[in-house]
Every structure is written in structure tokens, then in C-alpha cells.
Amino acid sequence: xxxxxxxxxxxxxxxxxxxxxxxxxxxxxxxxxxxxxxxxxxxxxxxxxxxxxxxxxxxxxxxxxxxxxxxxxxxxxxxxxxxxxxxxxxxxxxxxxxxxxxxxxxxxxxxxxxxxxxxxxxxxxxxxxxxxxxxxxxxxxxxxxxxxxxxxxxxxxxxxxxxxxxxxxxxxxxxxxxxxxxxxxxxxxxxxxxxxxxxxxxxxxxxxxxxxxxxxxxxxxxxxxxxxxxxxxxxxxxxxxxxxxxxxxxxxxxxxxxxxxxxxxxxxxxxxxxxxxxxxxxxxxxxxxxxxxxxxxxxxxxxxxxxxxxxxxxxxxxxxxxxxxxxxxxxxxxxxxxxxxxxxxxxxxxxxxxxxxxxxxxxxxxxxxxxxxxxxxxxxxxxxxxxxxxxxxxxxxxxxxxxxxxxxxxxxxxxxxxxxxxxxxxxxxxxxxxxxxxxxxxxxxxxxxxxxxxxxxxxxxxxxxxxxxxxx
RNA sequence: GACCCUUUCGUCUAACGGUUAGGACACGACCCUUUCACGGUUGUAAUACGGGUUCGAUUCCCGUAGGGGUCGCCA
Numbered sequence: 001x002x003x004x005x006x007x008x009x010x011x012x013x014x015x016x017x018x019x020x021x022x023x024x025x026x027x028x029x030x031x032x033x034x035x036x037x038x039x040x041x042x043x044x045x046x047x048x049x050x051x052x053x054x055x056x057x058x059x060x061x062x063x064x065x066x067x068x069x070x071x072x073x074x075x076x077x078x079x080x081x082x083x084x085x086x087x088x089x090x091x092x093x094x095x096x097x098x099x100x101x102x103x104x105x106x107x108x109x110x111x112x113x114x115x116x117x118x119x120x121x122x123x124x125x126x127x128x129x130x131x132x133x134x135x136x137x138x139x140x141x142x143x144x145x146x147x148x149x150x151x152x153x154x155x156x157x158x159x160x161x162x163x164x165x166x167x168x169x170x171x172x173x174x175x176x177x178x179x180x181x182x183x184x185x186x187x188x189x190x191x192x193x194x195x196x197x198x199x200x201x202x203x204x205x206x207x208x209x210x211x212x213x214x215x216x217x218x219x220x221x222x223x224x225x226x227x228x229x230x231x232x233x234x235x236x237x238x239x240x241x242x243x244x245x246x247x248x249x250x251x252x253x254x255x256x257x258x259x260x261x262x263x264x265x266x267x268x269x270x271x272x273x274x275x276x277x278x279x280x281x282x283x284x285x286x287x288x289x290x291x292x293x294x295x296x297x298x299x300x301x302x303x304x305x306x307x308x309x310x311x312x313x314x315x316x317x318x319x320x321x322x323x324x325x326x327x328x329x330x331x332x333x334x335x336x337x338x339x340x341x342x343x344x345x346x347x348x349x350x351x352x353x354x355x356x357x358x359x360x361x362x363x364x365x366x367x368x369x370x371x372x373x374x375x376x377x378x379x380x381x382x383x384x385x386x387x388x389x390x391x392x393x394x395x396x397x398x399x400x401x402x403x404x405x406x407x408x409x410x411x412x413x414x415x416x417x418x419x420x421x422x423x424x425x426x427x428x429x430x431x432x433x434x435x436x437x438x439x440x441x442x443x444x445x446x447x448x449x450x451x452x453x454x455x456x457x458x459x460x461x462x463x464x465x466x467x468x469x470x471x472x
Numbered sequence: 473g474a475c476c477c478u479u480u481c482g483u484c485u486a487a488c489g490g491u492u493a494g495g496a497c498a499c500g501a502c503c504c505u506u507u508c509a510c511g512g513u514u515g516u517a518a519u520a521c522g523g524g525u526u527c528g529a530u531u532c533c534c535g536u537a538g539g540g541g542u543c544g545c546c547a
Binding site: 035036037039069070071072075133135137138139154157158159160163164165167168169170171172173175177178179182197198199200201202203223225226228230232233234260263264267269270271272273290291292293294295296297299300301302303304306310349350407410411414415418424425426427428429430431432433439440441442443444445446 | 484486505506507510540545
């Protein structure tokens with residue numbers, strides 16, 4: 001292809017899409033893998049690693065393998081594996097070979113690949129690369145060399161193995177160690193590129209020794225910088241947002257989370273931030289990868305989600321919102337109301353994630369939701385408020401019910417009340433909001449009252465006014 | 473501690489060796505608005521420090537400091 005430099009001579013230019021490897025979708029030599037160990041939840045760092053592998057595989061028309069590294073029988077759980085698979089799927093990551101999918105290199109659980117490891121282990125033993133400890137553990141005799149790792153992201157990285165002790169590759173109980181099985185599987189599964197976290201750089205020295213001892217060419221490596229907590233420490237399960245499950249539960253859109261994750265350690269090199277995977281794909285190149293760790297900013301991730309939510313069309317939003325509501329073990333008010341869709345239309349432009357439905361629905365559907373501290377506090381200083389609100393309610397009550405009860409009519413009533421009281425209409429709106437919802441923040445107020453209808457609105461407004469919950 | 477990687481606004485990041493160092497989140501102000509928001513405009517805010525190389529350094533080199541990673545019979 002033209003490598004995108006310089007203007008093209010139109011007559012000589014190939015078709016704009018001619019560089020796409022359409023016909024070699026399945027014959028691309030590129031094979032990458034994501035290899036989680038099912039000992040816990042799917043970490044955002046792991047999710048990003050998976051995403052980058054996926055992006056690279058798709059961009060190259062290659063193959064993504066999902067391999068479950070479950071050699072530590074004591075720590076593996078089925079629940080963890082389910083959570084990881086579920087999280088990947090949720091993010092839109094699909095694999096070509098692996099669990100639930102099969103493939104030419106099955107099985108894809110290391111716990112089921114014992115025979116293969118045994119075979120490779122024997123090769124190592126026969127070639128004299130190993131020795132046995134007194135307790136039965138087997139170690140690999142390191143050549144003790146300085147290894148230069150040609151990393152796609154970090155450049156040439158020096159790894160001094162001359163002083164390192166020999167690594168154990170097999171425990172006394174016969175089970176194999178991570179380094180060994182990882183390398184054997186990468187050989188067996190014909191992995192061409194290893195894209196993983198920077199925390200593996202030193203392991204790579206060990207791995208390269210193993211590849212060489214087994215007579216195999218090491219893959220191309222790309223070590224990506226890590227994702228850190230807001231305070232600069234390693235993200236742990238205690239940190240909010242560290243697990244992909246958090247975003248599923250909070251009602252984030254996977255596209256938004258994936259987009260945000262891509263921006264940690266990768267950049268389109270221009271000012272764009274909201275990018276679909278289709279837009280990211282052609283720009284996913286090593287030159288566009290960052291070299292330093294990134295701190296995770298949940299606030300910005302939330303902002304991005306709000307952007308995606310806002311772009312959703314109404315049917316999609318309703319569908320997803322309702323799905324989220326139905327997943328809850330504790331139903332929210334209005335969940336099975338026929339008025340729900342109307343409420344969702346009011347709420348849609350206001351929320352960052354579906355989780356916030358839990359704040360909006362009660363104030364829309366409950367007549368007696370308690371008045372919040374904040375709302376009460378903001379009204380406390382307003383003398384004579386109750387009298388003014390009485391006047392306001394009188395005007396509102398003057399509006400016809402039924403189809404005449406519209407936001408526009410209500411606005412006129414508020415204006416009339418304001419005129420009578422000699423105040424600006426705006427001055428009445430906040431107290432009215434508190435009367436209607438008990439909250440200081442929320443959806444567009446007058447449309448909300450229209451949605452509620454006259455009977456319910458007046459009942460609620462009058463009750464809160466009489467209840468004396470606001471402005472004593 | 474040793475070794476490796478890394479360092480641009482608080483955070484994520486952009487800038488063929490020549491820019492008033494740009495964008496986004498967050499924060500402040502103003503505008504819009506009947507309220508809460510959205511949005512628009514705008515403001516505060518960065519090249520870690522010290523040496524080189526160069527006419528010229530955020531950019532290349534060295535050192536120092538900070539940060540992160542690794543140093544398992546975990547993965």
C-alpha cells in the first residue's frame with residue numbers, strides 16, 4: 001500500500017480499500033492470546049490487555065486465542081472463570097479459539113493439557129536442561145546470559161540473567177510452573193505476538209530461555225504500561241472500578257468502557273476521544289502506544305459513559321434501562337409501571353449510568369420520598385416561603401387537568417404566580433422542585449409534573465407543603 | 473537494596489529540533505435557561521531538576537531526583 005504519505009496521483013492510485021486483507025482473514029499468520037488465570041474477578045488492567053490483543057488480532061486479520069491458565073488448583077474457581085468470560089463478552093471481545101468455542105489446539109485449559117507438558121518436559125530433560133532438587137522439584141538450568149528483549153513498545157530492553165537463580169519448572173507434586181506451561185502453550189498454539197502487561201518484562205527473560213531450549217523461536221513481544229490507581233498504587237479489588245463487573249452492575253455501556261480503556265496507554269494522536277472500535281482499529285499501531293503508566297480516572301470514565309448514553313436512541317435506551325432494572329434484586333419504584341417509559345424519557349438526558357435510575361425513579365414515583373438534607377438546607381433561609389408556595393399552588397391548581405396539564409401551561413401558571421408575588425419565576429422553581437420531588441437535583445421539573453398529571457401533582461405538592469417538611 | 477521501565481497542567485494525553493506548549497476530565501467565572509442539568513464562551517493549571525549537543529531542546533545525550541515494575545515451588 002501507499003503507506004499514506006504524500007498526495008496520491010488519482011489515476012495511479014489503488015482502490016481506497018484495496019489494502020484491506022479481505023481475502024486473508026483466516027490465513028493471516030498473526031496469532032495472539034489472552035491468558036487469564038481464573039483466581040478472581042476480571043481486572044480492568046486485564047480487560048485492557050485482552051482488548052489490545054483483540055484489537056491487534058482484528059487489525060491484522062489474525063487469530064485471538066483465549067487460554068485459561070489454571071495450573072494453580074488451589075486458587076482457581078469456576079466462578080472466577082465465568083466472571084472473566086462474561087466480562088470479556090460484555091466488553092465485546094470475542095475469541096477465535098478457546099473455551100466455549102474450541103479450536104485446533106484444544107483443550108484451552110492448562111489443567112487439561114498435562115500430556116503436552118509432559119512431552120515438552122521430557123524434551124528438556126533429555127537435552128540435559130534440567131536437574132532435580134532434593135525434594136523433587138525440577139529446575140531449569142539457565143544459560144545465564146544477558147538477554148536483549150526487542151520489545152515493540154519498550155524498545156531493546158536489557159535483561160541480565162547471569163546472576164539469577166535457576167527457575168523451578170515443576171513442583172514436587174508433579175505440577176508445572178507458570179513459566180513452563182506458558183511457553184509450551186505459546187509454542188503449541190503457534191502464538192506469534194505476546195501483548196501483555198509490563199509487569200511481565202522480567203518473566204520474558206525466563207521465557208526466552210525456555211523457547212531457545214525447546215528449539216523454538218520466541219514470539220514478538222509488546223509489553224504495555226500498567227494501569228494504576230488514582231493515588232499511583234497498583235489497582236486492587238478494594239478500589240472502586242477495578243473490576244469489570246463493577247461497570248456491568250452500575251449500568252455502564254460496554255462501548256464506553258472499552259473506549260475509555262483504550263485511551264489508557266493508546267492514543268489516536270489527535271484530539272479525538274470518543275472513538276468506536278471501527279475508528280480505533282486502523283489506528284491501533286505500536287507507534288501509538290504510550291510508554292508510561294496511567295492512573296485510572298473513574299470520573300472521566302463516567303463522563304464518557306454519559307456521552308455514549310446521550311447518543312443512544314430512545315428505544316435502545318429504554319431497552320437497556322429496563323434490562324438493568326429487571327436485573328436488580330431490589331426492585332425500584334416504577335419498574336413495572338405503565339408510566340415507566342415516560343419517566344425514562346425524562347431521565348435519559350440526566351444520567352451518567354443506569355445506576356442513577358435508583359436516584360431518579362423514587363422521586364418520580366413516590367409521593368412521600370423524604371426531603372433531602374441539601375434541599376432542606378437551601379430553602380431554610382427563605383422567609384415567608386410557605387405563603388409564596390401557597391400562592392403558587394393556587395395558580396397551579398387553576399390549570400385544567402387532563403390534556404391541558406402541560407409543561408407550557410404550568411410555566412404560564414408559575415409566571416402568573418411570580419407576577420402576583422412580585423418575584424422572578426426562577427425564584428419559585430427550586431422550591432417547587434423540592435415540593436414535587438423532595439430533591440435539589442433532578443429531571444426537568446415542569447415536564448415531570450406534566451408526566452405526573454394534575455391529580456398526582458397537586459396531591460404531592462400539597463402534602464409536602466402541609467407536611468411542613470420544608471421551610472418551617 | 474539491586475536491576476529494568478518511565479517522567480508535559482491535579483488526571484488522561486497532543487506537539488517533523490523552531491507552536492502564544494494544543495485537546496479532554498475535574499475545578500472557577502460568564503452566557504443560555506422557568507428549575508436541575510446539557511450546551512456555549514472563558515479562566516486557573518504542565519514540559520521534574522542539573523549539565524551537555526545545537527543558531528535553536530518538551531523533543532537528542534549524560535547525571536540526579538520522583539514514580540512504577542521485578543527480584544516465588546503465584547500467575
